[in-house]
Amino acid sequence: MTGAMTGGEISRRAFLKGGGALIVGFGLARVGLAGQANAAPPGSPLPIPVDQVDSYLTIHADNTVSLFSSIIERGNGTRTSLLMIAAEELDVGMDQISFARLDTSTTPFSGIAGGSQGTSIGGSFTRAAAATAKQALLGLASTNLGVPVASLSVDRGIVSGGGKNVTYGELVDGELFDLAIPQQVKRNDLGVFQYLLRPGLEPGEAPAKPIDQYKLVGRPQPRVDVPGIVTATLTYSGDVRLPEMLHGRVVRPQGQSSLLKKRTPGGPYGTNYTLELLAGGGQAVLSVDKSSIRHIAGARVVRVGNFVGVVAPDEWGAIQAARELKVRWEKPSTPLPGNDNLEKALRAAEPGLPASTPIPGPVSPLLITEMGDVETGLSQAAKTVSGTFRTSYLLHGPVGPHNAVADVTATGATIYHQCGPSYNLAAQGVAAAVGLPAASVREISLQGSSFYGGVSTDQDCPTAAAVLSKAVGKPVRVQFMRWDDMGYDNYDAAEVIDVRAGVDANGKLTAFDYVAYSQEDAAQPPSAINTGGVYLIPNRKVVGNVAPRLFMTAPLRSPMDRGPAFSTEQIIDELAYVVGSDPLEFRRQNMTGNDPWLAVLEAVASAAKWRPGPAAAKLSDANVVTGRGFGFGTHAYGGGLQGPGLDFRTLDPTTPAAAIADIEVNKKTGKIVVKHVYAAVAPGFVINPARVADQVIGTAVMGTSQALIEEVTFNKSNVTSRDWATYPSLRFKDHPNVTPIVIQQLDVLPGGAGEEPISALFPAIANAFFDATGVRLHRVPMKPAVVRDALARAGRK
Amino acid sequence: MATKLKIRVNEHVHEVSGSRDTPLLYVLRDELHLIGPRFGCGLAQCGACSVLLDGKELRSCVTPVAAVAGKSITTLEGLPALWARKRKSAGAAQELHPLQQAWIDVGVPQCGYCQSGMMIQAADLLSTTKNPTEHRIRVAMNGHLCRCGTYPKILTAIKRAAAVMAKEERA
Numbered sequence: 001m002t003g004a005m006t007g008g009e010i011s012r013r014a015f016l017k018g019g020g021a022l023i024v025g026f027g028l029a030r031v032g033l034a035g036q037a038n039a040a041p042p043g044s045p046l047p048i049p050v051d052q053v054d055s056y057l058t059i060h061a062d063n064t065v066s067l068f069s070s071i072i073e074r075g076n077g078t079r080t081s082l083l084m085i086a087a088e089e090l091d092v093g094m095d096q097i098s099f100a101r102l103d104t105s106t107t108p109f110s111g112i113a114g115g116s117q118g119t120s121i122g123g124s125f126t127r128a129a130a131a132t133a134k135q136a137l138l139g140l141a142s143t144n145l146g147v148p149v150a151s152l153s154v155d156r157g158i159v160s161g162g163g164k165n166v167t168y169g170e171l172v173d174g175e176l177f178d179l180a181i182p183q184q185v186k187r188n189d190l191g192v193f194q195y196l197l198r199p200g201l202e203p204g205e206a207p208a209k210p211i212d213q214y215k216l217v218g219r220p221q222p223r224v225d226v227p228g229i230v231t232a233t234l235t236y237s238g239d240v241r242l243p244e245m246l247h248g249r250v251v252r253p254q255g256q257s258s259l260l261k262k263r264t265p266g267g268p269y270g271t272n273y274t275l276e277l278l279a280g281g282g283q284a285v286l287s288v289d290k291s292s293i294r295h296i297a298g299a300r301v302v303r304v305g306n307f308v309g310v311v312a313p314d315e316w317g318a319i320q321a322a323r324e325l326k327v328r329w330e331k332p333s334t335p336l337p338g339n340d341n342l343e344k345a346l347r348a349a350e351p352g353l354p355a356s357t358p359i360p361g362p363v364s365p366l367l368i369t370e371m372g373d374v375e376t377g378l379s380q381a382a383k384t385v386s387g388t389f390r391t392s393y394l395l396h397g398p399v400g401p402h403n404a405v406a407d408v409t410a411t412g413a414t415i416y417h418q419c420g421p422s423y424n425l426a427a428q429g430v431a432a433a434v435g436l437p438a439a440s441v442r443e444i445s446l447q448g449s450s451f452y453g454g455v456s457t458d459q460d461c462p463t464a465a466a467v468l469s470k471a472v473g474k475p476v477r478v479q480f481m482r483w484d485d486m487g488y489d490n491y492d493a494a495e496v497i498d499v500r501a502g503v504d505a506n507g508k509l510t511a512f513d514y515v516a517y518s519q520e521d522a523a524q525p526p527s528a529i530n531t532g533g534v535y536l537i538p539n540r541k542v543v544g545n546v547a548p549r550l551f552m553t554a555p556l557r558s559p560m561d562r563g564p565a566f567s568t569e570q571i572i573d574e575l576a577y578v579v580g581s582d583p584l585e586f587r588r589q590n591m592t593g594n595d596p597w598l599a600v601l602e603a604v605a606s607a608a609k610w611r612p613g614p615a616a617a618k619l620s621d622a623n624v625v626t627g628r629g630f631g632f633g634t635h636a637y638g639g640g641l642q643g644p645g646l647d648f649r650t651l652d653p654t655t656p657a658a659a660i661a662d663i664e665v666n667k668k669t670g671k672i673v674v675k676h677v678y679a680a681v682a683p684g685f686v687i688n689p690a691r692v693a694d695q696v697i698g699t700a701v702m703g704t705s706q707a708l709i710e711e712v713t714f715n716k717s718n719v720t721s722r723d724w725a726t727y728p729s730l731r732f733k734d735h736p737n738v739t740p741i742v743i744q745q746l747d748v749l750p751g752g753a754g755e756e757p758i759s760a761l762f763p764a765i766a767n768a769f770f771d772a773t774g775v776r777l778h779r780v781p782m783k784p785a786v787v788r789d790a791l792a793r794a795g796r797k
Numbered sequence: 798m799a800t801k802l803k804i805r806v807n808e809h810v811h812e813v814s815g816s817r818d819t820p821l822l823y824v825l826r827d828e829l830h831l832i833g834p835r836f837g838c839g840l841a842q843c844g845a846c847s848v849l850l851d852g853k854e855l856r857s858c859v860t861p862v863a864a865v866a867g868k869s870i871t872t873l874e875g876l877p878a879l880w881a882r883k884r885k886s887a888g889a890a891q892e893l894h895p896l897q898q899a900w901i902d903v904g905v906p907q908c909g910y911c912q913s914g915m916m917i918q919a920a921d922l923l924s925t926t927k928n929p930t931e932h933r934i935r936v937a938m939n940g941h942l943c944r945c946g947t948y949p950k951i952l953t954a955i956k957r958a959a960a961v962m963a964k965e966e967r968a
Contacts (some may be wrong), residue, residue: 074908075907075908075909075945077907103959153891173933222901222904223904223906225906225909226900226901226904226905226906226909227901229906229907229909229912229913230831230897230901230906230909230916231873231874231893231897231911232831232833232873232874232902236835236910237830237834238832238835238836239826241827241830269898314815314819314823314827315826315827316816316818316819316820318817319839397944398908398910398946399837399843399845399908399910399942399943400837400845400910401834401836401837401910403836404967447908447909448908448910448911449837449908449911449944450907450908450944450945452908452944479836481839482837482838482839482842493864523894524848548932576952579864676911690904694904694907694950697946697947697949697950698907698945698946698947699946700946701943701949702945702946703944704945705946723838723840724838724840724842724942725840725841725842729942729944731939731940731942732938732939732943732948732951733935733936733939734934735935735940735946735948735949736949737949738949756966757810779841786813
C-alpha cells in the first residue's frame with residue numbers, strides 16, 4: 001500500500017525498544033512511557049508528557065536516534081533544523097538521526113509550526129531534551145568506561161575515554177532514560193503564553209553545548225527530505241491508502257456565503273464550527289435528490305444535518321457523484337457587500353466587537369500603542385502627509401488542496417493528514433463532530449502541500465472524512481477539490497488603514513497616527529512594530545477597530561503585517577520625499593544607532609548598490625518606466641502581549657526584514673513586473689543559513705504575488721474566486737530574481753525566518769512605483785486596473 | 798464489456814480497471830500507486846499532475862485514460878530509466894535523471910508538492926532545447942504553479958541540469 005502503513009498494535013515502549021517499526025491501528029496504548037505521573041490527565045489533548053527525555057528521543061541499539069516533535073515540516077526546512085539541533089547536542093551525525101512520524105499518541109506537544117516559532121521555540125524543546133540526554137549518556141559512559149566525565153569525548157555517538165570506546169546504543173541497551181528535563185519540568189503547564197516564553201534551552205545555554213563547539217548548527221545543511229521529494233519516495237498525506245477505504249467528497253455551494261448572520265459575541269461557532277462551515281457556510285439544505293447519482297456504481301449519499309457528502313469505491317466515481325448530485329440550498333440570507341463595497345463594510349466597525357486575540361477580553365477599538373500626543377505632534381510638524389490604504393482578503397492557497405483519511409469506529413478514530421500548525425487541533429474537531437471523547441481520536445500527520453498559516457481546511461477535511469467514515473463504517477479518504485479550498489478557506493483579513501504623520505524642519509518625525517479597520521479575529525492586532533515602531537517618534541498612536549466579520553479568517557504567513565507595512569512605509573517614504581531626502585537617509589536619521597533594523601537596511605542597500613537621492617527624480621514620459629523602492633517589515637509573533645507603551649523588542653525576539661524592489665511599469669496596460677528583489681533578514685542566531693536564504697527567496701516571490709495580483713473576490717452572495725483563473729497567482733514568467741541576505745547574530749536568540757520579508761516587500765514595490773511614476777498606490781493588490789486608475793487620477797496616463 | 802484498456806507507464810504495461818473516461822491521474826495514483834503526479838486543481842491550471850506522453854508534458858487530471866492507450870507515459874518515478882535509455886545504459890544501475898540530481902544539489906523544493914510537475918515539464922523542455930536561455934525557461938515553465946516561491950531555484954536547477962546533459966551528450 002502506498003502509504004506504507006501496516007497494521008498491528010504496538011505500544012510506545014515496544015516501539016521505543018523495537019527500533020522504529022511503524023505503528024498503526026487504533027487503540028494504541030498511551031502507556032509505557034516513563035514519567036507517566038507527569039502525563040496530562042485522561043481526555044487531555046496532550047497525552048505525552050512534555051518534560052521527559054523519552055518523549056522526545058529514542059536511542060536505538062544500532063546507535064541511531066529517533067526524534068519526536070509536534071513541529072511539522074511545512075516546506076521551511078524546520079524539521080531539518082530540529083535534527084541539526086539534536087545532532088549537535090548529542091554529537092551524532094545527521095545520517096544517524098531521523099524523525100519519527102508525527103502521531104499524537106506518541107509525540108509530545110513541543111511548540112507549534114507557526115507564528116515564526118517552529119525553529120526558535122520548537123528548537124528550544126528539542127535542544128533541552130537532547131542536552132539532558134547527553135548529560136545522562138556521559139554519566140553512563142563514565143561508569144561504563146571507568147573514566148571521569150571530563151575526560152570523555154564523543155563523535156558520532158561513540159564515547160571515548162581512557163583508550164576505550166562505547167556507543168550510545170550500548171549504553172542505553174534498549175532501556176528508557178526515565179529522566180526529566182529540568183527546564184521543561186518547571187514549565188510543564190504549557191499554556192498558550194508560556195510557550196512563548198521559550199520553555200527549553202537556547203543555543204549555548206548550559207547544560208547545552210557551548211556555541212563555540214558547534215560543528216553543525218549555524219552552517220548550511222541540505223534538507224533531509226529533499227531526496228525523497230525529488231524521487232517520489234516520500235509519502236505525502238495524499239498518498240495514504242487504507243484497506244477497504246472509500247473515496248468521499250463534500251457537496252455544498254461552490255463558494256462560501258456570508259457569515260454575518262452567524263456572528264455572536266465570542267465567536268460564531270465556538271470550537272465546533274467546522275461542521276457548520278462544511279455545511280455550506282450557513283446555507284441550509286432544502287432537498288437532496290439521491291436518485292440523481294443512481295447511475296454511478298457504488299456511489300452513496302451521506303447527509304448529517306446540513307452536511308451533505310458522497311462516497312464511492314473509486315475516486316472518479318466520488319468526484320462524479322459530488323458533481324452530479326442534485327441538492328437545493330436556501331439562498332444566503334445575509335448578503336456580502338461585494339468587492340466594490342469592501343471599504344465601507346470594514347469601516348462599519350462597532351465598538352465592543354471582540355478582537356479574539358489569544359488573550360480573551362479585548363474589544364474594539366484596540367489601543368495598540370500610545371506615546372505622547374499625536375495632535376500636538378502634528379501641530380508641531382513643518383510638513384504633514386496622510387493617506388488611506390486598503391488591502392484585500394487573501395487566500396492561503398496550497399497547490400494541493402487538503403486531503404485526509406479517517407477511520408472511525410465505535411470506540412475511537414484515527415485521522416491521517418497534514419496537520420496544521422497547532423498539533424491535535426483537527427483531532428479535537430473530529431472528536432466533536434463524530435461524538436467521541438477527544439482522547440480517543442488519534443491524529444497522524446504526514447508531509448503535505450504547504451498552506452502557509454492556519455487555515456480551516458486542515459480541520460474541515462478530516463472532519464468531513466470522519467463524518468463520512470462514521471456513516472459508512474469504513475475508512476474514507478476525502479480530497480478537497482480546488483473550489484473547496486478556495487471557496488471555503490479561512491482567508492487572511494482585509495484592512496482599511498488611515499495614516500497621518502508629520503516631520504519637523506530638521507527632518508525628524510514628530511507624529512504618527514494610525515487607525516486600522518479590519519475584521520481580524522485570528523491574528524494579532526496591527527503589529528506595533530510595522531506601524532512605525534522602528535522609528536523614533538515622540539508622538540505616536542496606533543488603534544485597531546474590529547469590523548463585522550464577513551468570513552472566518554486565519555493567519556496567513558505574515559498575518560496582519562502587510563497592511564501596516566504597506567501603509568506605514570509608504571507614508572515614511574512620502575515624508576522623505578516632501579523634505580527632499582533620500583528615503584534611506586531619512587530613515588537612518590529617524591532611527592537609533594546600533595539597531596538590527598539598520599543592519600538589514602544597510603545590507604540591502606549595499607547588495608542593491610543603492611544610489612542616494614530623492615525618489616521620483618527621473619520621471620519619464622515613456623510608456624514603460626522603471627523604479628526602485630525600499631521597505632521595512634517583520635512579523636511580531638507575541639500578539640497577545642501587545643499593549644500601550646510596551647516595547648515589543650524587549651518582549652519578543654522579532655526578526656527585522658528589509659527589501660529593495662526593482663520594478664518595471666507599463667503605464668498603458670497598468671502591469672507591474674518586479675524584476676529583482678534584494679531582501680535581508682536578521683533572525684538572530686541562524687540554525688541553518690542556507691534554508692533561511694530559501695525562505696527569503698520564497699517569501700520574496702510569494703510577497704510579489706500577493707502584492708501584485710492576489711485577491712479573494714465575492715459578489716453579493718458568495719465567494720467567486722474559486723480556481724487559479726479567478727484567483728491568479730504569480731506565474732513563472734513574471735517572477736523576480738531574488739538576492740537573499742541572511743545576517744547571522746550569534747549573540748541573539750533565534751527568531752522567526754519564514755515570513756518576515758513579505759511585509760517589507762509590499763511597500764518596497766509601492767515605493768518603487770512612486771519612484772517610477774511619481775504616483776502613490778493606496779490599494780493592494782497593485783493589479784493593472786488599480787495602477788491604471790491611480791495613473792488616470794493623477795493625470796499621468 | 799469490451800476487453801480491458803491497457804496503458805504503458807514507465808515501460809510497464811498496465812490493465813486499467815476504471816472506466817475509460819477516468820482521468821489518467823486517478824489511474825496512476827489509485828491503481829498503479831504512483832505518487833509522483835498529484836492532484837492540484839483538476840482543471841489543467843497548475844501542473845501538479847503532469848506526466849510525459851511520448852516525451853511531451855501532459856496534464857493527467859483532465860486526460861481520459863482511454864486517450865493515452867498505445868502511447869508511452871512517464872511519471873517522475875520513470876525519469877531515471879528514461880535518462881538511462883537516452884544514454885543507452887539500460888541494464889546498468891540507474892542513476893537519477895540530471896534534473897532530479899540538480900533539484901537535490903540546488904535544494905529546490907520547499908513543500909515539494911508541485912515539484913514533480915516542474916521536473917516533468919523541464920524534462921520536456923530539455924529534450925528539445927539544449928542549454929535554454931533564461932527567457933526560454935521562464936516561458937516553458939509558465940504553466941506550472943508553485944506557491945512556496947521556488948521559481949528562482951528551479952531556474953538555477955534547470956540550467957545546471959542542462960549543462961550536465963549537454964556535457965553527457967558530447968561525451
